[in-house]
Amino acid sequence: MKKETFAGIADMKAHIARIRDILVPLWPDARPLLSYANCFELLCAVMMSAQTTDEQVNAVTPALFARYPDAEAMASAEPENIEPMIHSIGFFHTKARHLVQTARILSRERGGAVPATMEGLLELPGVGRKTANLVASACFGAPGIIVDTHVARSAVRLGLYAKKDPDAIEAIIRENLDPEDHTAFSHALNRHGKFICTARAPACVAGDRSCPLEAICPKYGL
Numbered sequence: 594m595k596k597e598t599f600a601g602i603a604d605m606k607a608h609i610a611r612i613r614d615i616l617v618p619l620w621p622d623a624r625p626l627l628s629y630a631n632c633f634e635l636l637c638a639v640m641m642s643a644q645t646t647d648e649q650v651n652a653v654t655p656a657l658f659a660r661y662p663d664a665e666a667m668a669s670a671e672p673e674n675i676e677p678m679i680h681s682i683g684f685f686h687t688k689a690r691h692l693v694q695t696a697r698i699l700s701r702e703r704g705g706a707v708p709a710t711m712e713g714l715l716e717l718p719g720v721g722r723k724t725a726n727l728v729a730s731a732c733f734g735a736p737g738i739i740v741d742t743h744v745a746r747s748a749v750r751l752g753l754y755a756k757k758d759p760d761a762i763e764a765i766i767r768e769n770l771d772p773e774d775h776t777a778f779s780h781a782l783n784r785h786g787k788f789i790c791t792a793r794a795p796a797c798v799a800g801d802r803s804c805p806l807e808a809i810c811p812k813y814g815l
């Protein structure tokens with residue numbers, strides 16, 4: 594593919610639209626890669642995914658959710674009961690504490706239901722904007738700009754923002770992309786970063802995969 598001359602991102606809206614138009618048809622399955630059966634399970638799974646791969650989380654959740662299938666059940670546990678079940682993932686002490694704290698809030702104040710709004714989700718312990726955006730979009734159909742490590746890395750390489758600052762990247766995407774495209778764009782950019790523009794071997798360097806964005810990427814060849 595011929596490389597276009599690149600002199601910065603003069604029109605960010607058009608740049609993001611081109612990325613969307615290329616990636617979304619390639620990665621049309623706009624769903625989390627975490628395994629879950631309901632919103633409570635998704636909320637817990639995303640809370641556990643910080644600094645951890647989806648595959649590692651998916652390895653521990655079947656047993657965890659069999660033992661604690663809803664907020665009421667998990668609210669009755671102590672973090673020490675959860676820790677042995679998730680000790681293979683990073684920061685398991687903190688995550689176990691947040692899971693129990695969140696389950697107790699949901700059980701005590703919301704009848705076990707997961708909040709449907711960003712504001713409600715962000716009030717829960719251990720829930721940041723990535724988690725809230727993913728749950729709000731996957732469970733409640735809200736537009737979700739889900740800036741995880743793959744999206745942040747890809748966004749920086751593609752010139753959306755200079756640093757891996759999730760809040761700033763979320764804001765740039767929000768300013769330049771219509772809400773109805775937020776969720777599909779996020780999941781497509783996640784897959785692109787996870788499988789094509791990987792941390793250690795982006796396709797344009799490794800040469801064992803092709804990158805569909807090489808003509809519009811300012812970091813082509815890194």
Ligand code: SF4
Pocket residue numbers: 750751789790791795796797798804805806807810811812813814815
């Ligand atoms: S051209 Fe390279 S750096 Fe740019 S998006 Fe593709 S793989 Fe990533």
